[in-house]
Each structure stands twice: as structure tokens, then as C-alpha cells.
Amino acid sequence: MKHSPGCACGIDTHAHVVPENFPAYIGSKIPSDWPAMAQAESCHRSVMISGQVYRTVSDKSWDTAKRLEDLPAMGLANQVVSPMPELLSYWMKGSDAHQLLRFLNDQIAGMASRSNGVLIGLGAVPLQDMDLALRELEYVVKTLGMPGVEIGSNINGVPIGAPALDPFFAACEELGAAVFVHAIRPAGMDRLVGPAALQQVLAYPGDVGLAAASAITGNLLVRRPKLRIAFSHGGGTLASLLPRLQQGWGVFPGLKESVLQAPAEQARKFFYDTLVFDRATLRHLVECFGASQLLVGTDYPFNFHDRNPVERIESAGFEAEVVASLLYRNAENYLGLKKESK
Numbered sequence: 001m002k003h004s005p006g007c008a009c010g011i012d013t014h015a016h017v018v019p020e021n022f023p024a025y026i027g028s029k030i031p032s033d034w035p036a037m038a039q040a041e042s043c044h045r046s047v048m049i050s051g052q053v054y055r056t057v058s059d060k061s062w063d064t065a066k067r068l069e070d071l072p073a074m075g076l077a078n079q080v081v082s083p084m085p086e087l088l089s090y091w092m093k094g095s096d097a098h099q100l101l102r103f104l105n106d107q108i109a110g111m112a113s114r115s116n117g118v119l120i121g122l123g124a125v126p127l128q129d130m131d132l133a134l135r136e137l138e139y140v141v142k143t144l145g146m147p148g149v150e151i152g153s154n155i156n157g158v159p160i161g162a163p164a165l166d167p168f169f170a171a172c173e174e175l176g177a178a179v180f181v182h183a184i185r186p187a188g189m190d191r192l193v194g195p196a197a198l199q200q201v202l203a204y205p206g207d208v209g210l211a212a213a214s215a216i217t218g219n220l221l222v223r224r225p226k227l228r229i230a231f232s233h234g235g236g237t238l239a240s241l242l243p244r245l246q247q248g249w250g251v252f253p254g255l256k257e258s259v260l261q262a263p264a265e266q267a268r269k270f271f272y273d274t275l276v277f278d279r280a281t282l283r284h285l286v287e288c289f290g291a292s293q294l295l296v297g298t299d300y301p302f303n304f305h306d307r308n309p310v311e312r313i314e315s316a317g318f319e320a321e322v323v324a325s326l327l328y329r330n331a332e333n334y335l336g337l338k339k340e341s342k
Contacts, residue, residue, distance in 0.1 A: 008072045010310045011120075011331035012079040013180065014232055014273045014297030017111065018047060018061035018087070023103045031096050035087065047084070054086055060301035062107075064114045067301065071118065075310025077328070079300065080335070081108055082122035082150035085184045090156050094129025101126055101136060109144040120335065121146045122180055127155045127168060134171050141175045147335045148178030148228070153186065153211035160211050161218025169224050178335055179229040183207045183236070200304055209237030213245060216266045217259055228334050230271035230295060234281065239288045242267055271334045273297025274326065275306055279316040291322045295331045 022035050036048045043059040060066045061084075071079060083104050089097040101124045108121040123140030125133040140146045149172070151160065158164060160181060172179055186207030192198045212231045221227060231238070245263040249255050259266075268290045274282055275297035285294060296313070299305040306312065313326050331337075 008075050008077055008310075010074070010076045010078075010296045010313075010327045011335075012071075012074070012076050012298045012300065012309065013230065013295040013331050013334065014182075014275055015079045015081050015300040016061070016084045016302065017081045017104070017108055018057050018084045019104065019107045020045070020059070020062040022100070025096070026099065027096070031092055033089070033092060034096070034100070047086075049086065055084070055302075057084075058301060062111075064111045064119065067111075068115060068118055070300070074298070074300075074307065075314075075327075076296070078118055078120055078331075079298075080120045080122055080180075080331075081111060082180060082182070083108070083124050085150070085152060085182045088124055088150070088152050088184060089126070090128045090152060090184075092126075092128070094126045094132050097126035097128065098132045098136060102139070105136070105140055105144060105146075109146065112146075120337075122148050122150045122178075124150055125168075127151060127165070130167055133168055137168070137171055137175065137177065141177050147337070148172070148180065150180045150182055152184030153181055153207045154184065159214035159218070161214030161216070161220055163218070166223070169220060169227055173224045173227045176226075176336055179227065180232065181208065181211055181229065182232045183211075197304075205233045205236035208233050208235060209241055212236065212238040212267070212270060213241055215270070216245065216263050217255075219260045219266075221266060221269045222260045225269075228271065228336070230273065230334055232273050232275065232297060234274065234276040234285050234297075235267075235270070235272040235289070238267065238272075239285055242288065268293060271295055271330065274309065274313060275299055277306060277312075279312060282313065282316050283318075286318070286322065286326075291318070291325050292330055292333075294326050295334060296327060 021037050025034050033050045038046045038048050040046045040056050044056050046053045046056045105123040112119045112121040123146050125136040127133045183204035186203035212235050271293050273295050296309050298309050
């Protein structure tokens with residue numbers, strides 16, 4: 001199969017949804033961090049959390065038609081949409097978060113339905129309560145028909161490689177649900193000097209890198225070999241951490257004993273998005289993780305997103321077969337989609 005430069009055939013696996021409005025809380029006392037929307041200028045609204053503006057977003061966050069209008073110019077045939085990560089709400093009481101996430105999951109399923117298959121939804125589950133999380137995972141996959149879920153890079157500080165989360169990953173493996181890991185409330189904010197935007201710019205990749213490393217040192221795919229898991233922001237800092245981890249695995253007996261497969265070997269079983277804003281870094285990720293493991297990612301529709309994801313891949317110097325893999329074939333494998341000729 002030859003790749004045609006400039007084709008609108010990419011599958012964006014990293015894009016987000018914010019609903020136009022949030023539901024009223026149905027309990028007796030509204031949680032202090034229950035989200036709300038406030039009108040902003042033009043076609044924008046501000047997401048309010050704990051009485052403060054968390055982020056101001058445009059109507060492309062919830063307007064399916066406007067979102068679809070943007071995809072061809074970005075070179076995209078499909079877009080995978082998941083909740084804005086802060087809405088995962090792990091810090092809420094489990095039953096409160098479950099109520100919010102059920103609403104979000106239904107909203108995302110509705111957007112996917114209205115798009116006639118162009119949009120593909122990833123749901124969310126309240127991982128602070130494992131029983132509720134497993135119940136919602138089944139609803140997302142079996143009732144809504146979504147191919148998987150988005151989770152945070154940590155669950156209230158618990159790394160994703162921790163044994164406590166194994167029941168969730170076991171259920172994902174059993175259901176064939178893909179997992180997309182996105183940075184959330186990252187570690188290290190106290191070490192940054194500058195405005196709050198540095199959380200997204202610098203702290204997010206650091207937390208994703210640590211999350212991916214925890215999945216390696218926790219032997220996640222050794223235990224769950226059929227699990228399909230992807231890390232946002234190109235795996236964050238993992239590509240730089242990996243040589244040290246691999247070398248340490250060969251030097252320290254305790255590390256060799258606890259990590260059951262070579263770190264570099266494990267890392268090539270994960271998926272990673274291409275959201276790194278740099279062709280040289282993209283080429284390095286292909287060399288480090290393999291051409292079969294990278295997926296288009298944009299962070300659409302937020303202001304800090306890759307507006308030319310396909311052009312960046314096409315101009316990075318890869319062979320046509322590698323370009324096709326990065327643009328859509330790997331995403332089809334990751335999401336478990338039926339292959340169609342393009």
C-alpha cells in the first residue's frame with residue numbers, strides 16, 4: 001500500500017471534550033469541586049472548579065459540527081475524543097465522580113453517534129473507587145460500545161504501575177478495552193518557576209514519563225500481555241529515562257530481580273502519541289519505541305494543540321509505510337478497529 005502525501009486519513013487519538021453545560025448534582029450537598037460553566041466572551045465558556053476558572057474553552061469542545069469542519073485541514077479522517085483530564089475527578093468522593101463521569105460518557109457517546117463514525121469516544125471511570133470503576137468500564141464498553149477509556153497518569157498520587165490498580169487493568173484486558181493515559185495534577189509543580197501554564201508545558205510530560213516508567217517497573221504488560229495502553233505527549237520523559245532504566249536494570253541486582261523483562265523491551269509494547277511538536281523528537285521516538293507504536297495526537301481543540309499533525313509526520317523523513325503506520329494503521333491496532341483499505 002502506497003501512502004499518498006496530503007491525504008486526510010489520519011486518526012487523531014488525543015483530543016478532548018468539555019460539555020456545553022454540566023448537570024446539577026442530585027445529592028443533598030454539592031461537592032465543592034463539582035464543575036460548572038460560566039459564560040465567557042464570544043463562543044467561549046469558562047470551566048469553573050471550586051469557584052475558580054480552571055480553563056476557558058471554545059464551543060469546539062462540545063459542538064460536533066464545528067469539530068468535524070476542522071478535521072480535513074488537519075489531515076484527519078477520524079478523531080478519538082476523551083474528557084478534559086481535570087474532569088476525571090479522582091479527588092471527589094467515588095459516588096459523586098461516578099455521577100459526573102456517567103454524564104460525560106453519555107455526552108461523548110452522543111457526539112460519536114452524531115458524527116456518523118468520524119468521532120470515536122473514550123470514556124472515563126472513577127478509579128478512586130474500584131467497584132464503581134469496574135461497573136462504569138463495563139457500561140462504557142458493553143452499553144456505549146466505546147473501544148476504551150482515558151485514565152490519569154496518577155490516581156490521587158498512586159502510580160498506574162501500582163498493584164492496587166491491577167483489577168482495573170485485568171478488566172480492561174478481559175473486555176479488550178484500550179487505555180489512554182493522560183497527565184493529571186502532575187508532581188513537581190513546586191519546582192517550576194513561572195506562570196500556571198508551565199503545568200501543561202513542562203510538568204505534564206514529566207508525570208507521563210513517570211507513569212510509563214511505573215508501568216515498566218510494575219511489570220504491567222508482563223502481567224497483562226493483551227492490554228493495549230497508550231501514553232500521551234509522546235510518553236513524556238520516558239524516552240530520556242529509558243536508557244538509564246535499562247542500564248540500571250543491568251547493574252543493580254534488586255532492580256533486575258523485580259523488573260521481570262528488560263525495560264527497553266517492555267517500553268516497545270506500549271503505544272505513544274506523536275504530540276511532541278518536533279520532527280527530530282518524533283524520529284527519536286520511532287527509533288526508541290518502534291514505528292508500530294506511535295499514534296497521531298493533537299490535544300485539539302485547546303489552544304496548546306498541534307494544528308498540523310499529519311504534515312509534521314509526512315515531512316519528518318520517514319518511508320511511506322512508516323508514515324501510513326503512524327497516521328492510521330497503529331491507531332487501528334490500538335483501538336481494535338476493523339481494518340479498512342485506504
